[in-house]
Amino acid sequence: MTTLQATKIKDLKGSVKGEVILPIDDSYESARKVWNAMIDKRPALIVRCATTSDVVHAVNFAKGNLLPLAVRGGGHNIAGSAICDDGIVIDLSQMKAASIDIGARRATIEGGATLADFDAATQAHGLATPLGINSTTGIAGLTLGGGFGWLSRKYGMTIDNLESAEVVTAAGEVVRASATVRPDLFWALRGGGGNFGVVTRFEFRLHPVGPDLLSGLIVYPIAEAKAVLQQYREFIAKAPDELSVWTVLRLAPPLPFLPEKVHGQGMIALALLYAGDPVQGQALIEPLRKFGTPLGEHVGVQPYTAWQQAFDPLLTPGARNYWKSHNFSVLKDGLFDAVIEYIGKLPSPQCEIFFGAIGGATARPAPGSAAYPHRDAQFVMNVHGRWADPADDERGIRWARDFFKASAPFASGGVYVNFLTADEGDRVSAAYGQNYDRLAQIKRKYDPENLFSTNQNIKPA
Ligand SMILES: Cc1cc2nc3c(=O)[nH]c(=O)nc-3n(C[C@H](O)[C@H](O)[C@H](O)COP(=O)(O)OP(=O)(O)OC[C@H]3O[C@@H](n4cnc5c(N)ncnc54)[C@H](O)[C@@H]3O)c2cc1C
Numbered sequence: 001m002t003t004l005q006a007t008k009i010k011d012l013k014g015s016v017k018g019e020v021i022l023p024i025d026d027s028y029e030s031a032r033k034v035w036n037a038m039i040d041k042r043p044a045l046i047v048r049c050a051t052t053s054d055v056v057h058a059v060n061f062a063k064g065n066l067l068p069l070a071v072r073g074g075g076h077n078i079a080g081s082a083i084c085d086d087g088i089v090i091d092l093s094q095m096k097a098a099s100i101d102i103g104a105r106r107a108t109i110e111g112g113a114t115l116a117d118f119d120a121a122t123q124a125h126g127l128a129t130p131l132g133i134n135s136t137t138g139i140a141g142l143t144l145g146g147g148f149g150w151l152s153r154k155y156g157m158t159i160d161n162l163e164s165a166e167v168v169t170a171a172g173e174v175v176r177a178s179a180t181v182r183p184d185l186f187w188a189l190r191g192g193g194g195n196f197g198v199v200t201r202f203e204f205r206l207h208p209v210g211p212d213l214l215s216g217l218i219v220y221p222i223a224e225a226k227a228v229l230q231q232y233r234e235f236i237a238k239a240p241d242e243l244s245v246w247t248v249l250r251l252a253p254p255l256p257f258l259p260e261k262v263h264g265q266g267m268i269a270l271a272l273l274y275a276g277d278p279v280q281g282q283a284l285i286e287p288l289r290k291f292g293t294p295l296g297e298h299v300g301v302q303p304y305t306a307w308q309q310a311f312d313p314l315l316t317p318g319a320r321n322y323w324k325s326h327n328f329s330v331l332k333d334g335l336f337d338a339v340i341e342y343i344g345k346l347p348s349p350q351c352e353i354f355f356g357a358i359g360g361a362t363a364r365p366a367p368g369s370a371a372y373p374h375r376d377a378q379f380v381m382n383v384h385g386r387w388a389d390p391a392d393d394e395r396g397i398r399w400a401r402d403f404f405k406a407s408a409p410f411a412s413g414g415v416y417v418n419f420l421t422a423d424e425g426d427r428v429s430a431a432y433g434q435n436y437d438r439l440a441q442i443k444r445k446y447d448p449e450n451l452f453s454t455n456q457n458i459k460p461a
Helices: 003-015 052-064 115-123 139-145 183-189 222-238 278-290 304-308 333-343 390-410 425-446
Strands: 019-021 045-048 069-072 088-091 098-101 106-110 162-168 174-178 198-205 212-221 243-251 266-274 296-303 320-328 352-357 379-387
Touching: 003 019, 003 045, 003 052, 045 052, 052 088, 052 162, 052 198, 098 115, 106 115, 115 139, 115 304, 139 198, 162 183, 174 183, 183 425, 212 222, 212 278, 212 304, 222 243, 222 266, 222 278, 222 333, 243 278, 243 333, 266 278, 278 296, 296 304, 320 390, 333 352, 333 390, 379 390
Parallel strands: 045 088, 069 088
Antiparallel strands: 019 045, 098 106, 106 198, 162 174, 162 198, 212 266, 212 296, 243 266, 243 352, 320 379, 352 379
């Protein structure tokens, strides 16, 4: 580092309330880690911001010193776009403050909060908005890509519940965006990823949810997977918006409600949540128990926040992850055959293939109503390649790519931007479809120099 840079860094340290972390600092190694252990990048400095004004200083520092810039929310993105080599990371992980307006049913939350932070603040009042299924995910990245989870069939994508955002733009200005203030920016933020600025605060609409709801798992052997999937397809087509049922195919983890002899054997799990009266939910889910001969089930009334965290133990940070994803409008038998074949050759016991059933309220807005365009997607499939040892990288990646190819003929062609890996820059146009050109125009207006480029990048028109 030259003397000039050292002086500049001293000035930056003097002007921010948060922390500036350099490679020589003890905290650097942990600060540069993200959820996916395959990502190993070494930024020149990490600014752990405490305030919106810190973010402004960091943005101006990046521009003034022509440094690559990355923005970190929850650090979960599979592509590792929260971090960069040799540049500056704007790390929002300390900015998590939330405030709830119970009467107006609104939550305001800072850009470094996790889903767990959000749920804790809102469920204290029996309120919620649709988020994802792993509570350590960042609100920011999830929302900016679209966001969906157990409440989405009833209340829409996370972006469909966004009321406004506070954004630090590439010009270093703090602006607000909503349906009436800078509507173009607001449109782009709802799905356009981190391309348009640093979102320091989100305002969401809330709904009465729980706090106790019917949720859980029903598990069948892999030998029954095709029949289960076929019945699931018929069932979900008629299910009310309140009911979400996802399917997960993998080797059975050592869950206490499964007999020991099936641990490590192939299985298909139906994971469900009923966002309504649990008594009605019990009646509705009865057919799910009759798709075959279940290996076990764990379904009951429990806090919504517990279900929001139920998958956390399987999705801990620190593993090596390589994902592939497709959207589907319908599920065809040929797809089921391909899934079952590839579950038969899993490269590691941590790998899985899941189908998240969205549809319902996520499918009702027009594709052009926000940057996220996939209103035709009834199912989002994710191939979770996941293992511990770098020596398994090649085998694991090959498995994920091969299954991705085998399932492509049945897919809709669209893909959820938040599930793209680092080597899928060529799929960004598929992630935005007909909305790409408008996004590129808005990018030119708010970030003509492409300062925010460490992401699934939309190039300024
Ligand atoms: C285990 C796991 C489970 C998941 N489950 C779901 C799910 O159920 N539903 C779903 O919709 N998605 C899910 N996802 C995908 C998730 O939405 C994305 O990985 C998302 O990008 C994570 O957001 P983050 O803030 O944690 O990530 P980060 O890696 O911090 O950021 C992701 C991207 O957003 C940008 N960004 C982050 N914060 C800001 C900000 N404040 N302002 C501007 N740009 C910012 C970053 O620069 C980066 O490009 C899951 C991911 C994982 C790893």
